[in-house]
Amino acid sequence: MTTSFLRFAVTATFLFFTSAAQPQTPSSNKTQTPTQKGAQFQLSPAKTPLVFEPNRGQAASNFQWIGHGAGFRLGISNDGATLEFVDRKATPPAKPRFLNPSDLAKPQAKSKSAPSTLVKLHLSGSNGWKPAGAEPSGGISNYFIGKTSATWQTDIPQYAQVKVASVYQGIDLIFHGDESALEYDFVLAPGADPRQIQLQFEGAASLEVDKTNGDLVLATTNKTELLRHAQPKIYQVVGGKNVPVKGGFQVLKGNIASFTIEKYDRAKPLVIDPTIRFVTFLGGSDTDAANAVAVDGRGFTYVTGQTYSGNFNVVGGVIQSGRSGDSDAFVTKLGTGGNIVFSTYLGGGDNDAGYGIAVDASGVYAAGQTHSDDFPLAQALQAEKRGDGTIFVTKLSPSGNRLVYSTYLGGSNAENGGAIAIDASQSAYVAGFTTSRDFPVVHGYEYYRGAAVSGFVSKIAPNGVSLVYSTYMGGSNVDSISGIAVDSSLSAYVTGEAASNDFPYAGYQSTMFGGSPSAFLTKLSPAGDSLIYSTSLSLETTIGTAVSLDFAGNAYVAGTFCSPCESPHPDLVFVSKVSPAGKLTYSKLFSGTDGSSDGYAIATDAGGDTWVVGSTSSTTFPGAPPLTPNPTAGFLMKLDANGNGPLYTIFLGASINGVAVTKPTSTLGQIVYPTIYTAGMRYTGGKSASNQDAFVVKLDEEPVIENQP
Template sequence: MRKSIGWFLFIFLPLVSMAQMGHDHRFIENKGQWDSSIRFKTAIPGGHLELHSNKFIHKISNEQSLAHLHQLTSGRRDLEVVSESISFQFIGTNPSPKISFEGPSIENYNYYLGKDRSVWATGVKAYSAITYHDLYEGVDLVYYYDKGILKYDLIIHPGADPSCIKYRYDGNVNLNFEDGCITAQSRISTITENRPITYQVQHGQRILIRSGYKLNNNEISFVLGDYDPTQPVVIDPELIFSTFSGSVSDNFGYTACFDDEGSLYSGGIVFGNNFPSTNGTTFSGGTDIAILKYDSTGSQLEYATFIGGSSQDTPHSLIVNNNNELVILGTTGSVNYPVTPNAYDTTYNGGEPFSIFFTNPYNQGSDIVLTKLGPTGNLLASTFIGGSENDGILKLLDQVTPVNNLIRNYGDYMRGDVIVDEHDNIFVASSTESTDFPVTSAIQSTYGGGVSDAIVFSLSSDLNTLRWSSFLGGENEDAAYSIKIDTTETVYVAGGTRSPNYPTTPNALLPNHNGNTDGFITRLDLVGDSILQSTFLGTTSYDQAYFIDIDETQAIFAFGQTTGNYPITPGIYNNPNSSQFIHKLTRNLDSTLFSTVFGAGNPSPNISPTAFLANECGNLFLSGWGGVTNNFGPYNNSYTYGMPITENAMFPTTDGSDFYLMVLSADGTELLYATYYGSSGPEGDHVDGGTSRFDKRGIIYQSVCSCNGSQDDFPTTPDAWSSVNRGVNSNGTERCNNAAFKFDLASLKARFITSKEDSTDIGYNSDCIPFTVRFTNTSLGGEEYLWTINGETRDQETFLYTFTETGTYEVTLTVTDKNTCQTIDQTNGFVYAHDDQTSIIEDITICRGTQQVIQAFGGALYEWEPITGLSNPNIGNPLASPDTTTTYKVYIITPNGCDFEEEMTVYVVNETVEDFEVIRTKSCDGLPEYLFTNHTESDATFQWDLGDGTFSSQSEFGYQYEAPGSYEVSLTIDTLCVVDKTIELSFEEIFVPNVFTPNNDGINDLFVINTDLAIDLKVFDRNGKSLYEQDNYQNNWAGDDLSNDTYYYAITLSDGDVCNGWVQILR
C-alpha cells in the first residue's frame, strides 16, 4: 500500500505576535491590537522590537525558562521570568516622519487578546520592510531582514549632514565602546552593534567609506571619512542579539482538525508578549492560543488568529461545523480571555493556583472556554464555562508530580473533546474540580468526589445557551477524553476513572470496577438527562480509554492504554503482552465483538494516543506518539522501538521518539498498514496535549510539537508553507515549534503516467512505430497492481513496452488494497501507434544573395534548425537564403503526433563575374580587325559567341568580320552564379584614298574619306607637325598650299578608335 504524505509543515510562531511563521521575517502593522504609539512589531531573539515614530524598543525576557523541559527526568524548580525593555532612541529627529512599507503578506492575521474589544484587530498585514522618510532632514531609516537577520540602514541623501544622527540606549544597560563596537549589556541580554559598513554606489559598484562610532555621554553618533557629497551614503550597522532565551520563541502543538475541502486547522500555544513596561521586573508570563488555517495542499496559510488574555490559554480540541466555522475547546487562566457579549458565561470563574511545568503558573486557576471562528478566522462567539475550582485541566502537584493519578502521559492534563451535531449544537467531554460546575438537566447533578469528575455538556451553536450539562464521576478521579454521537442521536463518552462507584448500568459488559484505573464508555441520550448504558473497560491494572468512534453498523470502538492482561479475542491480530488496546463493542455496550492489544510487547504503553477512526467500511485508524518526552516523572516511560511495522511502511525505522500510525482491518484480523513518522533528533516528536483527527477517508490531520531546531529532519513536502523549524537558541540549544502533517492512510485511486523511455516527456502516448513507452504507477494507495496491455499483463510498478504495429492500444491498471473501503480501483488510458511518413527535398545549390524554397512534407507542425537564413522556421516550405553553406534539420510532428527528423543542405556558391576585352587592331581602309581576350577568374570551360555565327573557346584570338554591321559579342561560362557581360560591335567599311590632286580641275580636288561615320581628322608632315585638324570632318580638305609630298593622317572614329595612314598630294 503506497501511502501519501498530503503535506507537512513547520508552523513557526514567533514571540512578537506570531506572524512570521515559516516564511521570511515580517513587520506586523498595528491596527489597534497594541498601544497606539507602536507602528509595527517584529521578532528579535528573546522577544520583539517595537517600532515607534522615532524610537525603537527592544522587549526581551529570559523566555527560555518557559521552554519545554522534555529532557528532564525529575521535577523542575520554579524559574524566575525576567523581562526588560531597552529603548533605542534617536535624538533630535523629525517628530512625525513619513513611514512607508512594502511586501505585504497574502494572509491576514486576527488578534483577540483580552476582553477589551477596542483592541481586537482583524485583517492585519505583515510587511517585509519599513522606511522612515526624513527621520532627519535628508536622512531615511530602513528596517528590513536580510537572510533572516534584522537589519537597519541609514540613508544619507545628497546635501544631508550625517553628524546630525545621534541616538542612545535607555534602560538598565551598561554601554561599552571597544574595538570599534558598541555593546549594550543588561541583566539578561546583550545588544552588540559591530563596526558599521558605510558605502556609496557608483557605476554599479559599492565604494566603501571609512566610518565608525563615537560615544559621548551615552550618546552614539557616526564618524565618516571622505565621500562624494553628491551621491547618497548608506550606513549599515550590524546588530547582534545575545539573550538567555534564544532566537525565536517556543510554540507548542496541541490539536488539529479538517474541513470538507481538506484544509488543515492547527491549534497550539505561543508564549505571549505582554511584557511589563518597567525594566527588570518578574512577571507571570502567559500563553495565547494560535489557530492557523492552511489550504488543502499545505502551501498557503489562509489565516492566523490569536486568542488569549494575560495568563495561560490553551486549545484542547478543534472541530469544523456544518457552516465551515471552527469550534475551539480550550482552557484559560486569563480573567480577561476574550468573550462575546451574549455568551453563556462572560465572567471568569477561576480556581486554586496551580502549575504545569512547561508554562507559568495558573495563578487564578482555570476555566473551560469555547470559542467559535468564522471562515476567515474572525471571532463569532466565545464563552467561559466553569465553577469556582479548576476546570478542563488535570492538575500537577509540583509541576511534575500529578495531583490527579489519571495523568499517565505527557500532555494528559490537556485532553478533552468537542464535536457538533447536524444542527451545529456543541458537545464537550472534559473534566472539572468544581463542585459547583454549572449543570442542568443533569444525569448526575452533584460532584462525585475525588480530585476530579468527568463533565459532559452541550451548548447552543451561538454559545449563548447551556443546553444541558452533567457530572460523570465517583469518589475518586474521573475524566472524559472523547465524545461521539451515533445515528440515533445518542451520545457516547469515554475516558478514565479510579472511582469504584463510577455510574455504570447493570447489563453492561463490565459493570464493576476492576481496580486501579479503568477506562469507561458511557452512552447518554441526546438531551443528557439519562444514562442509557455505561461500562468499565480494563483489567485489574492500569487502563484508560482515550478515544472512541462509531462505525456504519453503529458498533463502538475504543482505543486506549493498558498495563494489565487485556483480553484478546481468538483469531484477532495481536502483539502479546503489549500495552495499547482496541476494543469493539456492541452499541448497547453489553458485549465484546472483539478486543486485542498491539505494540512492542512491553509492560508499559509505547504511545500516547492522539487520534482514532473507524472509517466507512469499519477499518480502524490510529495515531500516537512515544519517546523521550514521555519518559520521566509519572509518565509511561514509553518508546516506539519494536512497534509492528508493515513491509510497505513509509518510514520503517524509529529512533524511539516518533509518531506511530496504524490501520487494522474492520474485523480486527489483519494489520493492514503501520509506519513510524518523525525526525531523528534527541528531543523527540510529540504533542503537548489535545486531540488530532482523521477524516472519514482515513486522512489524518496531526498536530506535532517538534523540538530539534534547525537540524530538524521531520519529513516535509516541497511545497509546504514552511519546511524549516526555526526554533534554535542563539547558544545552539534546540527549541520547539508547532508543526502539522496530513497523511493519507486509506485512499485508493488508480493512477499512472506515461513517458518516454528515459522518463522524460510525461504524457507521451502517441508516436510512429516502432517506439517505446514507460508506464509508471502513481496510484494513491494500493498493495497489488495489475496492468493489461495488448493482451499481456504486468505487475511491476514501472515497465517499458515497445509498440511495433499500428493501432490504438488500451492500457488498464487495476489496483487493489484491502485497507480501503472500495478495495479495488481501476483506470485506463490509450496509446496511439502510427505509421506516418515524412520526406524532404534533395540538397540544393543557390547563389549567394539569392533565395529558394526548401520543403518538407507530411507534417502538421514543423520546426527548422538553425533558423538562420529562413523566412519562417515553423512552416513546411520556408524561403532559404543563407550566407554560407548550411545543413538544415527539420523536426516534424505529423497529424497523429509522431515525431520525425529530416535533413538537407543548401550549398551557397559565390558569384562569377565575366571579364573579357575586345580591342580593334585594324580600323581603317576596309573592314576592322579585333582582338578578343577572356580575363574571367574561373576554371570553368567557356565559349565566345561573336554574333555572326562564329564561336570560339580560345582565351585570346584575333578576328575580322566579313561585312560591316552590328554584332553582339558574349562569353558563356559553364558554372553557376555568373554575372553575364555582353558588348555590341558596330562598324562600317571605310575607304581612305592614298592620293588626291588639288589642282582645281574639279576632279579629285579634295581628300574624301568614304564613310557615313562621324570622324575627326588630323594631318601631319613627316616630322609630326600638325598641318590640318577638323572635328566631324566634312570631306572638305583640299591640301591647302601644301606642296606635292606624302603626308600622314590620324582619323578618330566615333568609338574612339584611331586609324593612321598616309596620303600623297599631286597637283
C-alpha cells in the same frame, strides 16, 4: 541496456508563523538532505519576514506600531523604538501525553511573567518619529484576550516594514527583517549628511565596537553582553546593483554611537543597514510550540499551540503580555505558499494552550486547556470556569476574526486534553482527561467517574450551545484519552492509556493485555451511549497518543511503547492497525539501537498509507540518516497499508507534534501523490535547549524517473 525506476523526491518548504529561524536538525542545526531507501529529501526553506502591526488597542497607546520576532518584542513610538528581551528558560508547553494524569489532582501555582530587559533606541537631534506601515503582507492578526468583547481586536493588518520618514534632513528610517534578525535601514537622499545620525541606546551601560568584526556591542554595567549590532552594510545602488561603501560603527560618547563612512558618490542615495541579531541573549527567548495541524480542501494549513510571545502591552514601561499569565493559545492559518493569512490569539489572565485543531468550510475548531477565569467566550454552553485548569473549545469564523462559539468544558476540579475532531454536520468531538466528579455528562456511556482520573468524550452541537452527549471513559484506576477521530457514520474512536483492570473493554480483546498502563482503542456508537468495540492494543506497557482512519473503516493508532516506563529502559514508537470489526491487524515497533523514541501523531490517507511523527534521541532511528540528536530529533516516517516500512524517514526540528495529509482523487488510473503537513517545535539556540519556536513544514511527494544502465 537502460532501465528506469520510480523514486520519491520529498520537497519541503518551511512555513514559519512565529518569525522563527529555520528549524534545526538535531546534530548540526543545519537542514539535512538525506537519501536512503529510494527516497530523496530536498528541503527548501522559505524565509519569512518579521511581522509588524499598527497598534489598534492591542498594545499601550504610547506605541504606534508593534513587532513580532523570535526572542524579542518591538514597540515603535513617536520618539524611538523599544526592544524587549525576555530572559526565559522555559518549560516546554506540555501536551496531555507528557503529563502524568494524577498530577491534575494537585494544586497548580499561578505562573508569573518572566523578567525582561529593555533597550530603547533614540535618534539624538532627530526631527521626531512618524512611523507608517510599508509592504503589506496580506495577513491579519486577531486578539481575543479576556472575557470582555470590547477589548478584542480583529482584522489588524500585518506589514513587512515600518518606515519613519525624514527622521533627519533627507534621511528615512526603515525597520524590517527576516526570521530572527531585525534590521533598520537609514536611507539617505542624494546630498544628505550621514553625520546627522546619532544612535542613543537607553538601557545599555556601555557601547563598544568589536575590533575583530566591527560589530557594535551593547553591555550591562558588569560587561555582560545585551545584544549585538552586526557591522552595517553600507552601499549605493548603481546600475541596479548594490555597490559597497566602506564604513562602520563608531562610539561618540557614553551610550551614543554613529557611523564612519568613507568616500562615496554624494549625488546618489546611500543606504546604511545595521542588523540586530537575537541568537544568544542571556540564554533565553520566548517559547512557542505548535501542537497540532490541520489542512482544508484547498491546501491551506491551520496550526494551534501555545505562545509566550503573542500580544503586547506596557506595564511599568515594559513591553510585555497584557495579562498576568505567561502564555496564550493561538490559531494560525497559512496559505499554500506559507504566507500568513491570519494569526488569532486566544487567552485570558493566566496560561492557555491549544492542543487540537480541525477545520471545515464553516470555520476553524480549536481545543485545549485554560487556567484563565476570563477566557474569551461566545455562545458558551458553559460560561464559568469551575476548576483550576479546564478545557476550552472555540470555533472561529473562516477568516479567524469572529468567535462563532467559545466555551469552557469541565467540572470543579481540573481537566486537560483538547483532542478534537468534527463530523460532516459541524458537530465537534472533544476528548481528554478529568479529575472532576461533576464533569458535565449527558446521554453518556458512563455517568460517574470511577477513579481519581478518568478520560472523557464530549460531542458539542453544531451551534455550540449544547452537548449532544458527554461521557466519562475509564475504570477504577488512572485512565486518560489523548486522541480522537470520527467516521462518516458519526462514531467516535478514542485512544489513550488505561491503568484500570476494569477499563470498559468490549469486543476482540475484552481485557487488558497485561501492561499497565495499556494503550487502547475504543469505538463509541453514534449516540455515545454504548461501545461498538473497545480493545487493548499491547501485551506490555503502552500509551496511545493519536488515532486516524481510512475509508474502509480501519483505525490506526500511534503512541509509545515503554515496558517498563522508567529509565534506563528506552521508549519505542508503536503503530497498530485495527479492522472495522475491532480486531488487531498489525502492531509494529520502531526505534534505534540506542536512545528513546516516542510517537505523537498519525495521519492516514484513504488507502491506508500512514504517516507517523514524534521525537527520538536515537542515533540509529530506522530509515533515517545517522546523526546525533540535540537532544531530540523530530521524525516523520511513512508506512504502507500493511505496516511495512519505514518507506522513508525524515528529521525536522526537535519534535514533530502534529501531522495531516491530503491526496488528490485519482481518475482513469492516474497516479497521484500526497502532500504532508507537519507542525512542531525546534530549539532556537542560546544557553538552554528549552529555547523553542514553533514551525510548520509542507512536504510534497513527487515521482522522479531515473534511467540507469
